[in-house]
Structures are given as structure tokens and as C-alpha cells.
Amino acid sequence: MNGREIEHLLTVMDENITSSRAYLRSEILSYFQDHESEVLAELRSAHKVAVPTSAGEVSIKLSDLQALIA
């Protein structure tokens, strides 16, 4: 692989990371909406919620959620 090929690869990676994050975000928010009662129960009991996503289980803390809307 020469320098130009690697640079092309990096550009593709940058684009993939952006789209992967958007996809992951939509998965998490959809889970919040579709499993609202379970999410609320987990947040009440553990102050965090485990969200199954295509990238594996993502743990989201209540404090992080509160910081997002603060």
C-alpha cells in the first residue's frame, strides 16, 4: 500500500466513523423509545442502562444523560 492508498483508506475511515456514530446513536435512541419502561427501571435501580447495539452492549450512565440535557 502506498501513501495515497493509505490516505484514501483514512478518508473512508473518517466517513465510516461518522456514519457509524450516527447509526449507533439512532440505535440507542430507538431502544430508549421502544423499551422505555425497562430503561427507566434500569436507570432507577442502577443509575445506568445497558443498551444492546450492533457494536455490542453500550452502557450509558444516568449522569451522562442528565449532563446532555443540562
Place this chain on the structure above:
Amino acid sequence: MLAVSLTFLAAAFILGPELLSRWVLGIVVPQRSLSQNRGEQITRAMVWATVPLAAAVLWVRARHIIGMWGGWADVQIAVSGLYSSTYFDAHRAEFFRSFAAVTGMVWSLLWRLYLIVVVAAIAIDWAILNYRWLRNALKPRWAKTALATLILPRVSEWYVLLSDMLLPTEDVMLEVDVLTKAGTLYQGGVQDRMIAPDGSLLSITLADPRRFLREEFHRERAEDVNAPADYFWRRIPGKLFVILGSDIASVNVRYPPRRPDTPALMRPDLSDADLTTIRNLLAKLKPGD
């Protein structure tokens, strides 16, 4: 004698800069050496010789340094003396005077040439060490391509892939999945890598290594197609785990987020609708939760 002198000059002006640059670049990262073909090696040697030499020539001409030592006549006398022993015997005193002048001219060019090569090689070393920052700082696509074309071919491909040179952003880290020829899958952060002088991978050291229980996973999958793969990773006791390069069948390079819980939900990325969803969710929690 003339042939010997010309060979020495060719070595000093063409091979010397290439060898010096390789030595300085090799201090920072292992270089890809044997993976280049003969044409690439000659092209690189010519570039390393001609561009700094042109700069050195401009330098001595601008400062009128060559003229301080002698002139074209001295070169002619020195070459004639080296070429013909008859001429040498007849003009011995002139020859040594001119030879000293020509030696001074060559020395004036040579130390400037080598200084320029060392400075250029150190600049490339700096660019290699700060490649990620430099690439992110350059906005135009052509500038990024030019940087990659100039810098990356000088570095071992394994070093490029298994160091933070290519990390796309600050908030991700470098992890690899390594499949061995025995069929075992390992996962972990890249702590270190050993690269042979020819640029090939000798070994890779994983931090916080995990091994995938492949057989158990397949057994479980046979019973439950939805069995999650995450539960079949087992931590390997010890902090560092070395896998020999000769045992590696394939390497999957990944850039997971440093904090797996937050990057997916970061304020700048969230739309108003996303924030409303989170706000509505939190509003349903009891006060004080």
C-alpha cells in the same frame, strides 16, 4: 586514479545522503527497506541526492564560497593530474595546489549537503511522530494526499497500521483482533510491536488480552442463533500478551471509542429531536433519581 576519485565522489554525493537519511529516519521508526524494489531504491537515492545537492549548490553560489577556494582551471588541473601520470609528473606543484582547492570546493558542498539531509530527515521524523496531528491540521484533500505520499512510504507498513499514526480522532483507541494460524482469536490493545529490519512483523504485544471461546460459542449458537458473541470473550491473566508474527494468520485493526458509554451520545452530534427524546425519558424518572 581518476576512476577511484569519481567513485568516491559518486558515493559521497549520491549514496551518502540516502544512507544518512535512512539512519536518521531509523532512529524514530523502523523503515521499510527490503520491500522496495530496485527502481524505488534508485529513485529515492536520486531524490535524496539531487534535491539537497541543488540546495547546497545554491547555498555556496549565493555566498560565493566556491570561488574562495579556486576556479574551473583548478578542476581541470586536478582531473588532468589524476587522469595522466605524465601530466602529474610535469605539473606536480600545480596539481597539488589545484587538488587542495578542489578538495576545499568538494568539502564546502559536502558538509552543506549532509547538513541539509540531516535537517530534512529530522523534519520527516517530526512529521512521522506527529502524523495524526499534522493530518488533522491539514484541511485540503490534496495536502493530506501529499503528506501521505511523502511520509508514509518511509515507514514500515506494520508500524503505520499498529501505531497511533492512523488514529482518526483523539477519542478513539487502537485495538486489534488477531487470528492465529491455529484458529484462535485474540483481542486487545496494541501495547508494542517488533518489526524486523526488512519491515516484516516479528511479534505483537497485546495489552489486556482476551481470547475468544470459539468452540463454546459455536455450541451455543447451534442451540440459540441469537447467542451474543460478547459473552464468549475471556480475559487472559497477565497484562501483556505476545503473539509471534509467524503465528498470525490475519489482523483486524479496530478503533473503538476510549469511553464506550459517551461517544455515541455526544452533545454536538445530537439533534433537537434526540435531545427531546432524552429529556422526555428523564422527565419520567422520579425526582431525585
